[in-house]
Amino acid sequence: NAGVTQTPKFRVLKTGQSMTLLCAQDMNHEYMYWYRQDPGMGLRLIHYSVGEGTTAKGEVPDGYNVSRLKKQNFLLGLESAAPSQTSVYFCASRAEINEQYFGPGTRLTVT
């Protein structure tokens, strides 16, 4: 049981490039979330999904898109990366109870 996994672990992008972050969970959880973590600001919700085929905006959605084509996967896309998107990105998933399980994170640098 791998729990929540994220790919890649690290990435460096140039301004304007695009990329997709993959989150996968093997716990059959309905709910999945993408957060970004910046120094001194805690974790902020980017987008979330309440089930396969659904997505919704969180607190800081601008510049990001998401898709949940399969229940176990939640993809986060950056269409045109900007230096302000340099951050650590965490994915999380949750069953019906409240606890969210986090993935190991992806450290993204945009130059």
Next chain:
Amino acid sequence: GENVEQHPSTLSVQEGDSAVIKCTYSDSASNYFPWYKQELGKRPQLIIDIRSNVGEKKDQRIAVTLNKTAKHFSLHITETQPEDSAVYFCAASMTGSARQLTFGSGTQLTVLP
């Protein structure tokens, strides 16, 4: 939307002493309050949580108290050990299908040997 404020941002204690971290929330509809511990370079991990129908919850050296009237909740760690050194985050969530968490900005706890 919900707003969660967390204090202090840094906290240093001597090994064996107690540590207290406080959070306030803005939305009276919030009813679930977890605390996460994050070690350097690692993922956040749930250490304790409390629901609004309970005033206090304990798990060994860790306890959380909730004051719904004042809209604040606190984390108490007793007999601190060096391995308690980490960043601690509080969060609040409302009922609803998504139950999104709103996080505080974190407290860097350092336990000095």
